[in-house]
Amino acid sequence: MATRHNWTKEEILEIYNKPLMELLYEAATVHREHHDPNTVQVSTLLSIKTGGCPEDCGYCPQAARYHTDIEGNDLMSVGQVKAQALRAKASGSSRVCMGAAWRNVKDGEEFDSVLEMVRSINKLDMEVCCTLGMITENQAQRLAEAGLYAYNHNLDSSEEYYKKVISTRGYQDRLDTIGNVRKTNVTVCSGGIIGMGESADDRAGMLVALSTLSPQPESVPINALVPVEGTPMEEQEPVSIWEMVRMVATARIVMPETQVRLSAGRMQMSREGQAMCFFAGANSIFAGDKLLTTPNPDVNEDMELFKSLGLNPQKAFEKKTQPESVSAEESQYQNLGEKPKWSRPEHKIERNLEAQQKAKTKV
Numbered sequence: 001m002a003t004r005h006n007w008t009k010e011e012i013l014e015i016y017n018k019p020l021m022e023l024l025y026e027a028a029t030v031h032r033e034h035h036d037p038n039t040v041q042v043s044t045l046l047s048i049k050t051g052g053c054p055e056d057c058g059y060c061p062q063a064a065r066y067h068t069d070i071e072g073n074d075l076m077s078v079g080q081v082k083a084q085a086l087r088a089k090a091s092g093s094s095r096v097c098m099g100a101a102w103r104n105v106k107d108g109e110e111f112d113s114v115l116e117m118v119r120s121i122n123k124l125d126m127e128v129c130c131t132l133g134m135i136t137e138n139q140a141q142r143l144a145e146a147g148l149y150a151y152n153h154n155l156d157s158s159e160e161y162y163k164k165v166i167s168t169r170g171y172q173d174r175l176d177t178i179g180n181v182r183k184t185n186v187t188v189c190s191g192g193i194i195g196m197g198e199s200a201d202d203r204a205g206m207l208v209a210l211s212t213l214s215p216q217p218e219s220v221p222i223n224a225l226v227p228v229e230g231t232p233m234e235e236q237e238p239v240s241i242w243e244m245v246r247m248v249a250t251a252r253i254v255m256p257e258t259q260v261r262l263s264a265g266r267m268q269m270s271r272e273g274q275a276m277c278f279f280a281g282a283n284s285i286f287a288g289d290k291l292l293t294t295p296n297p298d299v300n301e302d303m304e305l306f307k308s309l310g311l312n313p314q315k316a317f318e319k320k321t322q323p324e325s326v327s328a329e330e331s332q333y334q335n336l337g338e339k340p341k342w343s344r345p346e347h348k349i350e351r352n353l354e355a356q357q358k359a360k361t362k363v
């Protein structure tokens with residue numbers, strides 16, 4: 001089946017709501033046409049700067065305005081990151097994804113340090129991904145030149161539901177950052193979260209937004225919300241495994257070439273549930289005992305699961321060649337000291353405001 005970029009919400013909903021056995025069969029067939037079904041890519045997510053974020057994402061324990069138990073930390077050093085990357089490589093990861101709790105990247109010392117981290121991981125012959133918030137075209141070019149393989153920037157949900165989750169930036173800002181990444185040779189990783197109170201319609205809306213991008217993202221993480229005490233979504237009911245399987249299978253069918261990644265929420269899934277997601281077309285996971293701030297299965301457990309299912313970790317650069325890494329001294333790009341105007345809609349989201357209020361009483 002050729003990749004289509006004109007999926008409609010109605011078509012996607014029809015797929016999502018199919019009888020489960022039919023949906024699984026169709027997704028597994030598409031999966032086999034485009035991928036080796038026994039290979040799964042393993043990424044390690046590393047929080048290089050934790051907490052204290054100025055944004056108000058309703059699902060996130062790192063937002064400074066909510067009161068959660070996470071331990072914040074300033075930007076890690078290049079040496080610390082390299083040591084963690086070596087550990088990740090030794091335990092079977094082919095990719096390191098570095099996450100910083102920033103609204104957007106600011107030119108300066110910290111960004112220069114992140115560029116060095118990218119260079120040092122690229123030298124370890126691992127794929128390097130960053131998730132640093134909104135970036136300009138120049139920043140994307142500088143990351144590409146340092147040897148970045150992928151940039152993660154999630155759309156989170158449908159454009160309509162996004163307004164009920166975040167008020168400090170708009171959906172178009174997300175699309176603009178993805179557009180900036182697309183002007184380079186860096187691959188795009190963009191997905192979302194289910195279980196935030198959105199409808200099936202919103203889930204389909206998110207898949208429309210992702211699948212109509214041309215090219216489609218090379219990787220799409222599907223997260224199940226992990227409700228954290230103190231965040232506006234602390235009382236959300238967990239999603240069922242069936243919803244997760246449906247979401248993975250639908251993403252696989254509408255984005256056949258993409259690597260669909262099982263991300264947050266795997267702790268709540270049984271081994272059988274995860275196996276069903278792999279059958280439905282998931283071919284990537286996040287490894288490591290923590291996903292930014294929330295718990296994740298132990299890497300040994302993952303490797304045991306792989307062994308029982310006959311799955312093999314994907315080697316680095318199997319899908320695309322290793323990007324070259326240019327040193328800071330030889331860089332063609334300058335620090336432009338840009339101050340882009342990302343939007344600040346600041347519409348009211350009652351549950352975010354309530355959580356903020358509650359946090360004030362706890363401090």
Ligand code: SF4
Pocket residue numbers: 053054055056057060061062063100101102103133
């Ligand atoms: S999801 Fe990212 S941008 Fe939003 S509050 Fe958390 S760290 Fe900040």
